[in-house]
Amino acid sequence: MDKKDAYLWLKSINGITTKTIGKIIEEVGNIENIIDLNEKDIYNLKSINLNIKENIVKYRSCLNLDKIKEKLYENAIEYICIEDNEYPDKLRHIYNPPLLLFFKGDLSIINNNLNIAMVGSRKPTSYGINCAKNISCQLSQRGINIISGLAIGIDSYCHSGCMLGVGKTIGVLGSSVDNILPKCNAPLAQEILSNGGLIISEYNIDSIVTRGNFPSRNRIISGLSDGVIVVEAGEKSGALITADLALDQGRNVFAVPGNINSSMSKGCHKIIKDGAKLIEDIDDILDEYNNSSFNNKKISIEYDIKGLSNEALKIIELIKRQGVLQIDEICDNTGIEIKNVNLIINELLLRDLLIEMNNKTFSIN
Structure with missing residues (x-):
């Protein structure tokens, strides 16, 4: 039995935790040695309790490792252990690293690129959505990978924005x-894989999903990254847990400032006060990393504005300045009648120059 199979076998036994496996390794030396212990040797292990010993003895005979591996194979899921060379190096050195990782997609992208994690609210504002998509897209256009948690809200928009560029996106699951x-994000997960990205988890097939899985998942999001961006977060957001873990792991922490009257800005403003770097554009992020391969690239986005009226150009320039606007706000700022604004907005949407956000607000695509 090789190392990763020994880890897989032990982790499949009821009651065996990462901490327990660590204690076993301290006593037996190599993880593979556990399978060769006889019943007496197992009961003589000093650092684990009797129930765990009984489970190991019981499952030595009735737990079929081949069946576990076959189920993974049927679901096209691969796995590695912490002692494999392919295991992400950054993750290996965090506190309490996962001993096993289960994944679909291209694992090599983690070690080959700069990886930036982006997290935020599950109930974002249109401003947060716009920031998430634009920042992730612009970083991806520099060849930077985006890591997030495949949750609804900011996470989803970060994954989607990344896939508009050349970088790859990595979804870390709590299941x-x-x-x-x-x-509802199963189609997004499939799109990530089709785009050459990665879906990864520390949980095996048929694992019970508990509320504690998701805070635990956050240490992997930050652990795989070179830095974490909090896009939008309330005062008690799970995104702030990820930011705290990132600081503990020695990662850079960035935050997008928001409207001082929005509850969704409170978390970001709090960590900015505590020392997170305020970012207004991606240069504020890239300045922290000495890597000419992406710092010297220029973002080149050309919009097809041929044939647009002066009023349409006026609306585009206004939205560029303001970020996100509703139709009434466009009318107030341009003096153009609402009937004409509606016609122009429809034309700009058809030409993919604008995108419609929540609550009938519009932003540059």
């Missing part, structure tokens, strides 16, 4: 790889 949660 098993075959059980995408929330289920």
